[in-house]
Amino acid sequence: MLAYRHLFHAGNFADVFKHTIVVQLAALIGRKDKPFVYLDTHAGLGRYDLAHAWAQKNSEFENGIARIYDRDDCPASVRPYLDAVRQYNPDEELRYYPGSPCLVYRLLRANDRMVLTELNRDDFAQLQNQFRAQRRVQVRNMDGYQALKAFLPPRERRGLILIDSSFDRANEFRRLAEAVVFAYKRFATGVYAxxxxxxxxxxxxxFEQIIVESGLRKVLKLELSIRPGDWQQSLRGSAMLVINPPFGLESTAAPLLHWLWKTLSVDAAGRYRIQWLVGE
Ligand SMILES: C[S@@+](CC[C@H](N)C(=O)[O-])C[C@H]1O[C@@H](n2cnc3c(N)ncnc32)[C@H](O)[C@@H]1O
Incomplete structure:
Protein backbone atom coordinates (compact mmCIF):
# COMPACT_ATOMS: atom_id res chain seq x y z
CA MET A 1 0.00 0.00 0.00
CA LEU A 2 1.35 3.43 -0.88
CA ALA A 3 1.48 5.97 1.91
CA TYR A 4 0.79 9.02 -0.24
CA ARG A 5 -2.86 10.02 -0.72
CA HIS A 6 -3.54 13.00 -2.92
CA LEU A 7 -6.83 13.75 -1.16
CA PHE A 8 -4.80 15.46 1.58
CA HIS A 9 -3.42 17.91 -0.98
CA ALA A 10 -6.12 18.19 -3.64
CA GLY A 11 -6.67 21.70 -4.96
CA ASN A 12 -3.62 23.20 -3.26
CA PHE A 13 -1.56 25.88 -5.00
CA ALA A 14 0.65 23.28 -6.68
CA ASP A 15 -2.42 21.55 -8.13
CA VAL A 16 -3.73 24.88 -9.41
CA PHE A 17 -0.37 25.60 -11.07
CA LYS A 18 -0.10 22.10 -12.60
CA HIS A 19 -3.71 21.91 -13.73
CA THR A 20 -3.96 25.34 -15.33
CA ILE A 21 -0.97 24.39 -17.47
CA VAL A 22 -2.19 20.88 -18.30
CA VAL A 23 -5.59 22.25 -19.37
CA GLN A 24 -3.83 24.87 -21.48
CA LEU A 25 -1.66 22.20 -23.10
CA ALA A 26 -4.63 19.96 -23.93
CA ALA A 27 -6.49 22.94 -25.40
CA LEU A 28 -3.51 23.95 -27.57
CA ILE A 29 -2.90 20.37 -28.76
CA GLY A 30 -6.60 20.07 -29.60
CA ARG A 31 -6.35 22.98 -32.03
CA LYS A 32 -5.00 20.62 -34.69
CA ASP A 33 -7.52 18.26 -36.26
CA LYS A 34 -5.54 15.09 -35.73
CA PRO A 35 -6.47 12.95 -32.71
CA PHE A 36 -4.19 12.67 -29.71
CA VAL A 37 -3.84 10.43 -26.69
CA TYR A 38 -3.54 11.75 -23.15
CA LEU A 39 -1.46 9.51 -20.89
CA ASP A 40 -1.60 10.32 -17.16
CA THR A 41 0.97 8.06 -15.48
CA HIS A 42 0.10 8.97 -11.86
CA ALA A 43 -3.56 9.69 -12.30
CA GLY A 44 -4.90 9.84 -8.73
CA LEU A 45 -8.58 9.63 -7.84
CA GLY A 46 -9.96 11.67 -10.70
CA ARG A 47 -12.22 13.76 -8.48
CA TYR A 48 -11.74 14.88 -4.88
CA ASP A 49 -14.35 15.66 -2.26
CA LEU A 50 -12.95 18.64 -0.35
CA ALA A 51 -15.41 17.97 2.50
CA HIS A 52 -13.69 14.64 3.20
CA ALA A 53 -11.80 14.49 6.51
CA TRP A 54 -8.47 13.98 4.72
CA ALA A 55 -8.91 17.08 2.58
CA GLN A 56 -10.05 19.00 5.65
CA LYS A 57 -7.05 17.91 7.74
CA ASN A 58 -4.77 20.72 6.55
CA SER A 59 -7.28 22.35 4.18
CA GLU A 60 -4.54 22.89 1.62
CA PHE A 61 -7.17 23.83 -0.96
CA GLU A 62 -7.88 27.02 1.04
CA ASN A 63 -4.54 28.39 -0.19
CA GLY A 64 -5.16 27.11 -3.70
CA ILE A 65 -8.39 26.70 -5.59
CA ALA A 66 -10.48 28.42 -2.87
CA ARG A 67 -8.48 31.63 -3.45
CA ILE A 68 -9.37 31.83 -7.12
CA TYR A 69 -12.63 29.91 -7.46
CA ASP A 70 -14.82 33.03 -7.45
CA ARG A 71 -12.43 35.32 -9.27
CA ASP A 72 -13.44 36.78 -12.61
CA ASP A 73 -10.34 38.88 -13.25
CA CYS A 74 -8.15 36.00 -14.42
CA PRO A 75 -6.40 35.94 -17.80
CA ALA A 76 -8.17 34.11 -20.63
CA SER A 77 -5.77 31.17 -20.30
CA VAL A 78 -6.98 30.41 -16.75
CA ARG A 79 -10.68 30.50 -17.66
CA PRO A 80 -11.05 26.99 -19.19
CA TYR A 81 -9.58 25.54 -15.99
CA LEU A 82 -11.86 27.57 -13.73
CA ASP A 83 -14.88 26.76 -15.90
CA ALA A 84 -14.07 23.05 -15.53
CA VAL A 85 -13.76 23.25 -11.74
CA ARG A 86 -17.05 25.15 -11.59
CA GLN A 87 -18.71 22.54 -13.76
CA TYR A 88 -17.84 19.89 -11.17
CA ASN A 89 -19.67 22.00 -8.59
CA PRO A 90 -23.20 22.35 -9.93
CA ASP A 91 -24.39 23.87 -6.63
CA GLU A 92 -21.85 26.66 -7.26
CA GLU A 93 -20.22 26.37 -3.86
CA LEU A 94 -16.75 24.79 -4.02
CA ARG A 95 -16.98 21.18 -2.83
CA TYR A 96 -15.43 18.95 -5.48
CA TYR A 97 -12.05 19.35 -7.09
CA PRO A 98 -11.43 17.65 -10.45
CA GLY A 99 -7.98 16.10 -10.84
CA SER A 100 -5.99 15.98 -14.05
CA PRO A 101 -7.97 13.08 -15.65
CA CYS A 102 -11.32 14.85 -15.19
CA LEU A 103 -9.97 18.21 -16.32
CA VAL A 104 -8.50 16.83 -19.55
CA TYR A 105 -11.46 14.55 -20.22
CA ARG A 106 -13.65 17.62 -20.78
CA LEU A 107 -11.39 18.69 -23.64
CA LEU A 108 -11.22 15.39 -25.51
CA ARG A 109 -12.75 15.32 -28.95
CA ALA A 110 -14.56 12.35 -30.52
CA ASN A 111 -11.38 10.60 -31.69
CA ASP A 112 -9.07 11.48 -28.82
CA ARG A 113 -8.53 8.99 -26.01
CA MET A 114 -7.04 8.76 -22.53
CA VAL A 115 -4.93 6.19 -20.72
CA LEU A 116 -4.82 6.57 -16.94
CA THR A 117 -2.55 4.58 -14.66
CA GLU A 118 -2.60 4.60 -10.88
CA LEU A 119 -0.69 2.29 -8.55
CA ASN A 120 -2.72 2.66 -5.35
CA ARG A 121 -5.51 0.07 -5.46
CA ASP A 122 -8.11 2.13 -3.64
CA ASP A 123 -7.44 5.24 -5.69
CA PHE A 124 -7.46 3.12 -8.84
CA ALA A 125 -10.88 1.68 -7.92
CA GLN A 126 -12.36 5.15 -7.52
CA LEU A 127 -10.73 6.36 -10.71
CA GLN A 128 -12.04 3.39 -12.62
CA ASN A 129 -15.49 4.10 -11.27
CA GLN A 130 -15.32 7.70 -12.52
CA PHE A 131 -14.70 6.58 -16.06
CA ARG A 132 -16.56 3.26 -16.13
CA ALA A 133 -18.94 4.37 -18.84
CA GLN A 134 -16.36 6.15 -21.00
CA ARG A 135 -15.31 4.14 -24.00
CA ARG A 136 -12.38 6.45 -24.84
CA VAL A 137 -10.79 6.04 -21.43
CA GLN A 138 -8.58 3.11 -20.40
CA VAL A 139 -7.81 2.88 -16.68
CA ARG A 140 -5.07 0.56 -15.38
CA ASN A 141 -3.83 -0.37 -11.92
CA MET A 142 -0.12 -0.24 -12.74
CA ASP A 143 3.16 1.56 -12.20
CA GLY A 144 3.24 4.83 -14.12
CA TYR A 145 6.80 4.33 -15.29
CA GLN A 146 5.87 0.92 -16.69
CA ALA A 147 3.02 2.68 -18.47
CA LEU A 148 5.56 4.69 -20.48
CA LYS A 149 6.95 1.39 -21.77
CA ALA A 150 3.53 -0.12 -22.36
CA PHE A 151 1.78 2.78 -24.09
CA LEU A 152 4.43 4.76 -25.96
CA PRO A 153 4.63 5.49 -28.79
CA PRO A 154 0.86 5.83 -29.22
CA ARG A 155 -0.78 4.76 -32.45
CA GLU A 156 -1.98 8.35 -33.04
CA ARG A 157 1.64 9.59 -33.01
CA ARG A 158 0.34 12.61 -31.11
CA GLY A 159 0.22 12.67 -27.36
CA LEU A 160 0.21 14.63 -24.14
CA ILE A 161 1.91 12.76 -21.31
CA LEU A 162 1.55 13.98 -17.73
CA ILE A 163 4.07 12.52 -15.29
CA ASP A 164 2.94 13.65 -11.86
CA SER A 165 4.74 11.56 -9.27
CA SER A 166 3.86 11.74 -5.60
CA PHE A 167 7.58 11.86 -4.64
CA ASP A 168 7.06 9.58 -1.69
CA ARG A 169 10.03 7.28 -2.30
CA ALA A 170 13.75 7.87 -1.96
CA ASN A 171 15.60 8.64 -5.22
CA GLU A 172 12.41 9.67 -6.99
CA PHE A 173 14.12 12.51 -8.88
CA ARG A 174 16.57 10.03 -10.41
CA ARG A 175 13.79 7.56 -11.25
CA LEU A 176 11.81 10.39 -12.84
CA ALA A 177 14.76 11.63 -14.90
CA GLU A 178 15.45 8.13 -16.22
CA ALA A 179 11.78 7.64 -17.06
CA VAL A 180 11.59 10.95 -18.95
CA VAL A 181 14.71 10.17 -20.97
CA PHE A 182 13.42 6.67 -21.71
CA ALA A 183 10.00 7.94 -22.80
CA TYR A 184 11.52 10.62 -25.03
CA LYS A 185 13.65 8.00 -26.79
CA ARG A 186 10.50 6.02 -27.51
CA PHE A 187 8.38 8.95 -28.54
CA ALA A 188 10.43 12.07 -29.22
CA THR A 189 7.57 14.13 -30.66
CA GLY A 190 5.23 13.75 -27.70
CA VAL A 191 4.37 16.70 -25.49
CA TYR A 192 5.47 15.87 -21.95
CA ALA A 193 4.44 17.70 -18.77
CA PHE A 207 17.33 16.12 -11.97
CA GLU A 208 17.45 19.15 -14.28
CA GLN A 209 21.09 18.46 -15.05
CA ILE A 210 20.32 14.91 -16.23
CA ILE A 211 17.60 16.29 -18.51
CA VAL A 212 19.91 18.98 -19.93
CA GLU A 213 22.71 16.50 -20.59
CA SER A 214 20.51 13.74 -21.99
CA GLY A 215 20.10 15.16 -25.47
CA LEU A 216 16.43 16.15 -25.13
CA ARG A 217 15.46 19.24 -27.12
CA LYS A 218 12.84 21.93 -26.50
CA VAL A 219 12.43 21.75 -22.76
CA LEU A 220 10.57 24.68 -21.22
CA LYS A 221 10.62 25.05 -17.45
CA LEU A 222 7.68 26.76 -15.75
CA GLU A 223 7.80 27.45 -12.06
CA LEU A 224 5.66 28.98 -9.36
CA SER A 225 6.60 29.41 -5.73
CA ILE A 226 4.54 31.24 -3.14
CA ARG A 227 6.98 31.24 -0.24
CA PRO A 228 10.57 32.49 0.11
CA GLY A 229 13.45 30.34 -1.15
CA ASP A 230 14.55 29.28 2.34
CA TRP A 231 11.02 28.25 3.46
CA GLN A 232 11.13 24.75 4.95
CA GLN A 233 7.81 24.30 6.77
CA SER A 234 5.78 23.16 3.79
CA LEU A 235 5.97 23.04 0.03
CA ARG A 236 7.22 26.44 -1.14
CA GLY A 237 6.73 25.92 -4.84
CA SER A 238 6.76 23.54 -7.75
CA ALA A 239 7.86 23.36 -11.34
CA MET A 240 6.80 21.73 -14.56
CA LEU A 241 9.03 20.79 -17.45
CA VAL A 242 7.15 20.96 -20.72
CA ILE A 243 8.95 19.07 -23.44
CA ASN A 244 7.92 20.02 -26.98
CA PRO A 245 5.56 22.78 -25.82
CA PRO A 246 2.90 23.47 -28.44
CA PHE A 247 2.96 26.83 -30.17
CA GLY A 248 1.29 29.43 -27.98
CA LEU A 249 2.22 28.02 -24.58
CA GLU A 250 5.14 30.31 -23.89
CA SER A 251 3.10 33.45 -24.54
CA THR A 252 0.01 32.36 -22.59
CA ALA A 253 2.06 30.99 -19.68
CA ALA A 254 3.47 34.42 -18.81
CA PRO A 255 0.18 36.18 -17.92
CA LEU A 256 -1.14 32.94 -16.43
CA LEU A 257 1.77 32.51 -14.02
CA HIS A 258 1.94 36.20 -13.22
CA TRP A 259 -1.71 36.17 -12.19
CA LEU A 260 -1.37 32.95 -10.19
CA TRP A 261 1.66 34.30 -8.37
CA LYS A 262 -0.06 37.62 -7.61
CA THR A 263 -3.15 35.82 -6.34
CA LEU A 264 -1.63 32.89 -4.45
CA SER A 265 1.71 34.11 -3.08
CA VAL A 266 1.91 34.61 0.67
CA ASP A 267 3.03 38.17 1.51
CA ALA A 268 4.30 38.56 -2.08
CA ALA A 269 7.01 35.95 -1.46
CA GLY A 270 8.25 33.44 -4.02
CA ARG A 271 8.20 34.05 -7.75
CA TYR A 272 7.19 32.72 -11.11
CA ARG A 273 9.59 31.99 -13.91
CA ILE A 274 9.58 30.70 -17.48
CA GLN A 275 12.88 29.52 -18.81
CA TRP A 276 14.16 27.32 -21.64
CA LEU A 277 16.17 24.56 -19.99
CA VAL A 278 17.09 23.28 -23.45
CA GLY A 279 16.29 25.10 -26.69
CA GLU A 280 15.61 23.80 -30.22
C1 LIG B 1 0.21 13.82 -7.20
S1 LIG B 1 -0.90 12.48 -7.23
C2 LIG B 1 -1.63 12.54 -8.81
C3 LIG B 1 -2.57 13.62 -9.05
C4 LIG B 1 -3.19 13.64 -10.41
N1 LIG B 1 -2.20 13.53 -11.48
C5 LIG B 1 -3.89 14.95 -10.58
O1 LIG B 1 -3.23 15.92 -10.99
O2 LIG B 1 -5.09 15.03 -10.31
C6 LIG B 1 0.17 11.12 -7.49
C7 LIG B 1 -0.55 9.77 -7.59
O3 LIG B 1 0.40 8.81 -8.01
C8 LIG B 1 0.12 7.57 -7.37
N2 LIG B 1 1.37 6.81 -7.48
C9 LIG B 1 2.45 6.80 -6.67
N3 LIG B 1 3.44 6.07 -7.20
C10 LIG B 1 2.98 5.61 -8.40
C11 LIG B 1 3.55 4.84 -9.45
N4 LIG B 1 4.79 4.37 -9.36
N5 LIG B 1 2.80 4.62 -10.53
C12 LIG B 1 1.53 5.09 -10.64
N6 LIG B 1 0.94 5.82 -9.68
C13 LIG B 1 1.65 6.09 -8.59
C14 LIG B 1 -0.33 7.97 -6.00
O4 LIG B 1 -1.13 6.95 -5.44
C15 LIG B 1 -1.13 9.26 -6.29
O5 LIG B 1 -2.49 8.98 -6.48
Whole structure:
Protein backbone atom coordinates (compact mmCIF):
# COMPACT_ATOMS: atom_id res chain seq x y z
CA MET A 1 0.00 0.00 0.00
CA LEU A 2 1.35 3.43 -0.88
CA ALA A 3 1.48 5.97 1.91
CA TYR A 4 0.79 9.02 -0.24
CA ARG A 5 -2.86 10.02 -0.72
CA HIS A 6 -3.54 13.00 -2.92
CA LEU A 7 -6.83 13.75 -1.16
CA PHE A 8 -4.80 15.46 1.58
CA HIS A 9 -3.42 17.91 -0.98
CA ALA A 10 -6.12 18.19 -3.64
CA GLY A 11 -6.67 21.70 -4.96
CA ASN A 12 -3.62 23.20 -3.26
CA PHE A 13 -1.56 25.88 -5.00
CA ALA A 14 0.65 23.28 -6.68
CA ASP A 15 -2.42 21.55 -8.13
CA VAL A 16 -3.73 24.88 -9.41
CA PHE A 17 -0.37 25.60 -11.07
CA LYS A 18 -0.10 22.10 -12.60
CA HIS A 19 -3.71 21.91 -13.73
CA THR A 20 -3.96 25.34 -15.33
CA ILE A 21 -0.97 24.39 -17.47
CA VAL A 22 -2.19 20.88 -18.30
CA VAL A 23 -5.59 22.25 -19.37
CA GLN A 24 -3.83 24.87 -21.48
CA LEU A 25 -1.66 22.20 -23.10
CA ALA A 26 -4.63 19.96 -23.93
CA ALA A 27 -6.49 22.94 -25.40
CA LEU A 28 -3.51 23.95 -27.57
CA ILE A 29 -2.90 20.37 -28.76
CA GLY A 30 -6.60 20.07 -29.60
CA ARG A 31 -6.35 22.98 -32.03
CA LYS A 32 -5.00 20.62 -34.69
CA ASP A 33 -7.52 18.26 -36.26
CA LYS A 34 -5.54 15.09 -35.73
CA PRO A 35 -6.47 12.95 -32.71
CA PHE A 36 -4.19 12.67 -29.71
CA VAL A 37 -3.84 10.43 -26.69
CA TYR A 38 -3.54 11.75 -23.15
CA LEU A 39 -1.46 9.51 -20.89
CA ASP A 40 -1.60 10.32 -17.16
CA THR A 41 0.97 8.06 -15.48
CA HIS A 42 0.10 8.97 -11.86
CA ALA A 43 -3.56 9.69 -12.30
CA GLY A 44 -4.90 9.84 -8.73
CA LEU A 45 -8.58 9.63 -7.84
CA GLY A 46 -9.96 11.67 -10.70
CA ARG A 47 -12.22 13.76 -8.48
CA TYR A 48 -11.74 14.88 -4.88
CA ASP A 49 -14.35 15.66 -2.26
CA LEU A 50 -12.95 18.64 -0.35
CA ALA A 51 -15.41 17.97 2.50
CA HIS A 52 -13.69 14.64 3.20
CA ALA A 53 -11.80 14.49 6.51
CA TRP A 54 -8.47 13.98 4.72
CA ALA A 55 -8.91 17.08 2.58
CA GLN A 56 -10.05 19.00 5.65
CA LYS A 57 -7.05 17.91 7.74
CA ASN A 58 -4.77 20.72 6.55
CA SER A 59 -7.28 22.35 4.18
CA GLU A 60 -4.54 22.89 1.62
CA PHE A 61 -7.17 23.83 -0.96
CA GLU A 62 -7.88 27.02 1.04
CA ASN A 63 -4.54 28.39 -0.19
CA GLY A 64 -5.16 27.11 -3.70
CA ILE A 65 -8.39 26.70 -5.59
CA ALA A 66 -10.48 28.42 -2.87
CA ARG A 67 -8.48 31.63 -3.45
CA ILE A 68 -9.37 31.83 -7.12
CA TYR A 69 -12.63 29.91 -7.46
CA ASP A 70 -14.82 33.03 -7.45
CA ARG A 71 -12.43 35.32 -9.27
CA ASP A 72 -13.44 36.78 -12.61
CA ASP A 73 -10.34 38.88 -13.25
CA CYS A 74 -8.15 36.00 -14.42
CA PRO A 75 -6.40 35.94 -17.80
CA ALA A 76 -8.17 34.11 -20.63
CA SER A 77 -5.77 31.17 -20.30
CA VAL A 78 -6.98 30.41 -16.75
CA ARG A 79 -10.68 30.50 -17.66
CA PRO A 80 -11.05 26.99 -19.19
CA TYR A 81 -9.58 25.54 -15.99
CA LEU A 82 -11.86 27.57 -13.73
CA ASP A 83 -14.88 26.76 -15.90
CA ALA A 84 -14.07 23.05 -15.53
CA VAL A 85 -13.76 23.25 -11.74
CA ARG A 86 -17.05 25.15 -11.59
CA GLN A 87 -18.71 22.54 -13.76
CA TYR A 88 -17.84 19.89 -11.17
CA ASN A 89 -19.67 22.00 -8.59
CA PRO A 90 -23.20 22.35 -9.93
CA ASP A 91 -24.39 23.87 -6.63
CA GLU A 92 -21.85 26.66 -7.26
CA GLU A 93 -20.22 26.37 -3.86
CA LEU A 94 -16.75 24.79 -4.02
CA ARG A 95 -16.98 21.18 -2.83
CA TYR A 96 -15.43 18.95 -5.48
CA TYR A 97 -12.05 19.35 -7.09
CA PRO A 98 -11.43 17.65 -10.45
CA GLY A 99 -7.98 16.10 -10.84
CA SER A 100 -5.99 15.98 -14.05
CA PRO A 101 -7.97 13.08 -15.65
CA CYS A 102 -11.32 14.85 -15.19
CA LEU A 103 -9.97 18.21 -16.32
CA VAL A 104 -8.50 16.83 -19.55
CA TYR A 105 -11.46 14.55 -20.22
CA ARG A 106 -13.65 17.62 -20.78
CA LEU A 107 -11.39 18.69 -23.64
CA LEU A 108 -11.22 15.39 -25.51
CA ARG A 109 -12.75 15.32 -28.95
CA ALA A 110 -14.56 12.35 -30.52
CA ASN A 111 -11.38 10.60 -31.69
CA ASP A 112 -9.07 11.48 -28.82
CA ARG A 113 -8.53 8.99 -26.01
CA MET A 114 -7.04 8.76 -22.53
CA VAL A 115 -4.93 6.19 -20.72
CA LEU A 116 -4.82 6.57 -16.94
CA THR A 117 -2.55 4.58 -14.66
CA GLU A 118 -2.60 4.60 -10.88
CA LEU A 119 -0.69 2.29 -8.55
CA ASN A 120 -2.72 2.66 -5.35
CA ARG A 121 -5.51 0.07 -5.46
CA ASP A 122 -8.11 2.13 -3.64
CA ASP A 123 -7.44 5.24 -5.69
CA PHE A 124 -7.46 3.12 -8.84
CA ALA A 125 -10.88 1.68 -7.92
CA GLN A 126 -12.36 5.15 -7.52
CA LEU A 127 -10.73 6.36 -10.71
CA GLN A 128 -12.04 3.39 -12.62
CA ASN A 129 -15.49 4.10 -11.27
CA GLN A 130 -15.32 7.70 -12.52
CA PHE A 131 -14.70 6.58 -16.06
CA ARG A 132 -16.56 3.26 -16.13
CA ALA A 133 -18.94 4.37 -18.84
CA GLN A 134 -16.36 6.15 -21.00
CA ARG A 135 -15.31 4.14 -24.00
CA ARG A 136 -12.38 6.45 -24.84
CA VAL A 137 -10.79 6.04 -21.43
CA GLN A 138 -8.58 3.11 -20.40
CA VAL A 139 -7.81 2.88 -16.68
CA ARG A 140 -5.07 0.56 -15.38
CA ASN A 141 -3.83 -0.37 -11.92
CA MET A 142 -0.12 -0.24 -12.74
CA ASP A 143 3.16 1.56 -12.20
CA GLY A 144 3.24 4.83 -14.12
CA TYR A 145 6.80 4.33 -15.29
CA GLN A 146 5.87 0.92 -16.69
CA ALA A 147 3.02 2.68 -18.47
CA LEU A 148 5.56 4.69 -20.48
CA LYS A 149 6.95 1.39 -21.77
CA ALA A 150 3.53 -0.12 -22.36
CA PHE A 151 1.78 2.78 -24.09
CA LEU A 152 4.43 4.76 -25.96
CA PRO A 153 4.63 5.49 -28.79
CA PRO A 154 0.86 5.83 -29.22
CA ARG A 155 -0.78 4.76 -32.45
CA GLU A 156 -1.98 8.35 -33.04
CA ARG A 157 1.64 9.59 -33.01
CA ARG A 158 0.34 12.61 -31.11
CA GLY A 159 0.22 12.67 -27.36
CA LEU A 160 0.21 14.63 -24.14
CA ILE A 161 1.91 12.76 -21.31
CA LEU A 162 1.55 13.98 -17.73
CA ILE A 163 4.07 12.52 -15.29
CA ASP A 164 2.94 13.65 -11.86
CA SER A 165 4.74 11.56 -9.27
CA SER A 166 3.86 11.74 -5.60
CA PHE A 167 7.58 11.86 -4.64
CA ASP A 168 7.06 9.58 -1.69
CA ARG A 169 10.03 7.28 -2.30
CA ALA A 170 13.75 7.87 -1.96
CA ASN A 171 15.60 8.64 -5.22
CA GLU A 172 12.41 9.67 -6.99
CA PHE A 173 14.12 12.51 -8.88
CA ARG A 174 16.57 10.03 -10.41
CA ARG A 175 13.79 7.56 -11.25
CA LEU A 176 11.81 10.39 -12.84
CA ALA A 177 14.76 11.63 -14.90
CA GLU A 178 15.45 8.13 -16.22
CA ALA A 179 11.78 7.64 -17.06
CA VAL A 180 11.59 10.95 -18.95
CA VAL A 181 14.71 10.17 -20.97
CA PHE A 182 13.42 6.67 -21.71
CA ALA A 183 10.00 7.94 -22.80
CA TYR A 184 11.52 10.62 -25.03
CA LYS A 185 13.65 8.00 -26.79
CA ARG A 186 10.50 6.02 -27.51
CA PHE A 187 8.38 8.95 -28.54
CA ALA A 188 10.43 12.07 -29.22
CA THR A 189 7.57 14.13 -30.66
CA GLY A 190 5.23 13.75 -27.70
CA VAL A 191 4.37 16.70 -25.49
CA TYR A 192 5.47 15.87 -21.95
CA ALA A 193 4.44 17.70 -18.77
CA UNK A 194 6.64 16.66 -15.88
CA UNK A 195 5.76 18.04 -12.44
CA UNK A 196 8.19 18.23 -9.52
CA UNK A 197 8.38 19.93 -6.12
CA UNK A 198 10.89 22.70 -5.49
CA UNK A 199 12.43 21.00 -2.49
CA UNK A 200 15.91 19.68 -1.76
CA UNK A 201 17.84 21.98 -4.08
CA UNK A 202 20.64 19.47 -4.88
CA UNK A 203 18.10 16.84 -5.95
CA UNK A 204 16.20 19.35 -8.10
CA UNK A 205 19.42 20.56 -9.66
CA UNK A 206 20.61 16.98 -10.28
CA PHE A 207 17.33 16.12 -11.97
CA GLU A 208 17.45 19.15 -14.28
CA GLN A 209 21.09 18.46 -15.05
CA ILE A 210 20.32 14.91 -16.23
CA ILE A 211 17.60 16.29 -18.51
CA VAL A 212 19.91 18.98 -19.93
CA GLU A 213 22.71 16.50 -20.59
CA SER A 214 20.51 13.74 -21.99
CA GLY A 215 20.10 15.16 -25.47
CA LEU A 216 16.43 16.15 -25.13
CA ARG A 217 15.46 19.24 -27.12
CA LYS A 218 12.84 21.93 -26.50
CA VAL A 219 12.43 21.75 -22.76
CA LEU A 220 10.57 24.68 -21.22
CA LYS A 221 10.62 25.05 -17.45
CA LEU A 222 7.68 26.76 -15.75
CA GLU A 223 7.80 27.45 -12.06
CA LEU A 224 5.66 28.98 -9.36
CA SER A 225 6.60 29.41 -5.73
CA ILE A 226 4.54 31.24 -3.14
CA ARG A 227 6.98 31.24 -0.24
CA PRO A 228 10.57 32.49 0.11
CA GLY A 229 13.45 30.34 -1.15
CA ASP A 230 14.55 29.28 2.34
CA TRP A 231 11.02 28.25 3.46
CA GLN A 232 11.13 24.75 4.95
CA GLN A 233 7.81 24.30 6.77
CA SER A 234 5.78 23.16 3.79
CA LEU A 235 5.97 23.04 0.03
CA ARG A 236 7.22 26.44 -1.14
CA GLY A 237 6.73 25.92 -4.84
CA SER A 238 6.76 23.54 -7.75
CA ALA A 239 7.86 23.36 -11.34
CA MET A 240 6.80 21.73 -14.56
CA LEU A 241 9.03 20.79 -17.45
CA VAL A 242 7.15 20.96 -20.72
CA ILE A 243 8.95 19.07 -23.44
CA ASN A 244 7.92 20.02 -26.98
CA PRO A 245 5.56 22.78 -25.82
CA PRO A 246 2.90 23.47 -28.44
CA PHE A 247 2.96 26.83 -30.17
CA GLY A 248 1.29 29.43 -27.98
CA LEU A 249 2.22 28.02 -24.58
CA GLU A 250 5.14 30.31 -23.89
CA SER A 251 3.10 33.45 -24.54
CA THR A 252 0.01 32.36 -22.59
CA ALA A 253 2.06 30.99 -19.68
CA ALA A 254 3.47 34.42 -18.81
CA PRO A 255 0.18 36.18 -17.92
CA LEU A 256 -1.14 32.94 -16.43
CA LEU A 257 1.77 32.51 -14.02
CA HIS A 258 1.94 36.20 -13.22
CA TRP A 259 -1.71 36.17 -12.19
CA LEU A 260 -1.37 32.95 -10.19
CA TRP A 261 1.66 34.30 -8.37
CA LYS A 262 -0.06 37.62 -7.61
CA THR A 263 -3.15 35.82 -6.34
CA LEU A 264 -1.63 32.89 -4.45
CA SER A 265 1.71 34.11 -3.08
CA VAL A 266 1.91 34.61 0.67
CA ASP A 267 3.03 38.17 1.51
CA ALA A 268 4.30 38.56 -2.08
CA ALA A 269 7.01 35.95 -1.46
CA GLY A 270 8.25 33.44 -4.02
CA ARG A 271 8.20 34.05 -7.75
CA TYR A 272 7.19 32.72 -11.11
CA ARG A 273 9.59 31.99 -13.91
CA ILE A 274 9.58 30.70 -17.48
CA GLN A 275 12.88 29.52 -18.81
CA TRP A 276 14.16 27.32 -21.64
CA LEU A 277 16.17 24.56 -19.99
CA VAL A 278 17.09 23.28 -23.45
CA GLY A 279 16.29 25.10 -26.69
CA GLU A 280 15.61 23.80 -30.22
C1 LIG B 1 0.21 13.82 -7.20
S1 LIG B 1 -0.90 12.48 -7.23
C2 LIG B 1 -1.63 12.54 -8.81
C3 LIG B 1 -2.57 13.62 -9.05
C4 LIG B 1 -3.19 13.64 -10.41
N1 LIG B 1 -2.20 13.53 -11.48
C5 LIG B 1 -3.89 14.95 -10.58
O1 LIG B 1 -3.23 15.92 -10.99
O2 LIG B 1 -5.09 15.03 -10.31
C6 LIG B 1 0.17 11.12 -7.49
C7 LIG B 1 -0.55 9.77 -7.59
O3 LIG B 1 0.40 8.81 -8.01
C8 LIG B 1 0.12 7.57 -7.37
N2 LIG B 1 1.37 6.81 -7.48
C9 LIG B 1 2.45 6.80 -6.67
N3 LIG B 1 3.44 6.07 -7.20
C10 LIG B 1 2.98 5.61 -8.40
C11 LIG B 1 3.55 4.84 -9.45
N4 LIG B 1 4.79 4.37 -9.36
N5 LIG B 1 2.80 4.62 -10.53
C12 LIG B 1 1.53 5.09 -10.64
N6 LIG B 1 0.94 5.82 -9.68
C13 LIG B 1 1.65 6.09 -8.59
C14 LIG B 1 -0.33 7.97 -6.00
O4 LIG B 1 -1.13 6.95 -5.44
C15 LIG B 1 -1.13 9.26 -6.29
O5 LIG B 1 -2.49 8.98 -6.48
Missing amino acids: VWYPLAEQPAVHG
